[in-house]
Amino acid sequence: MTDINWDITVANTLPSTQDVAKVKAAENAPEGTVIQAMSQSAGRGRQGNEWTSPMGNLYMSLILRPMCPPDLAGQISFVTGLALSAAMTPYVTGDHKKTLKWPNDILIDGKKCAGILLESNLSSEGLVESLVIGMGVNIHAAPEDRIGLQQVAGEHRLAVHRFRDEVLVSLAQYYRGWKAAGFEPARREWLAQAHGLNHKISARLPDRTVKGVFRDIDPAGALMLEEEPGKTIAIRAGEVYFGA
Secondary structure, eight states, rough: OOOOOEEEEEEEEEHHHHHHHHHHTTTOOOOOOOEEEESSSSSSGGGGOOOOOOOEEEEEEEEEOOOOOOOHHHHHHHHHHHHHHHEEEEEEGTSEEEEETHHHHHHHHEEEEEEEEEEEHHHHHHHHEEEEEEEEESSSSSOTTSOOOGGGOOOOOOHHHHHHHHHHHHHHHHHHHHHHHHHOOOOOOHHHHHTTTTTTTEEEEESOOEEEEEEEETOOOEEEEEEEEEEEEESSSSEEEEOO
């Protein structure tokens, strides 16, 4: 069983919760350490992209210590996405649609509402000794091309700290399930919410752009792209665009 004792530190503003949590992880802070900021001056997402971080949203980074091989740690990105999605569900009224975009974004009505960033540190044995998970959720202050959770919540009024606690409870449950049952139940649940499954996409890789149909994710979380009948390739990193 995995019971996490969440230890939350809240700052009014930080350059980046992820950077603070990475330092804490290197200093052997325990699993369950959480760094939250009400705003960030240098928030970042995947591949060094800026994450705009005004007041009114959830910005936090937390430490897990799975002590597992790196390929299994990649599964935790999807487990985290499911946990965050589950916490968001009660606030998404029926006329809006929430989907999970590979590898680690949550969309509402096709617009980005939340993103996840994972950074790991390996032990001398090659296991993931610490995993720092950053989350950004637009709640009250979404950038112009994105969407805030409060916008789709109807009469539900969101409080950032209460929602944070709901996310952490959900994550502990999903992380416990992953520890007990492995990735397959989470993989199936993630695919049931996947944005663009069985639709055409293009994937921009470091050396080329490939196009095809998004068919599946494999046990390591790679996107399985069918370039043509009988030819499927695994996309492990890159930017994915739908409707290609």
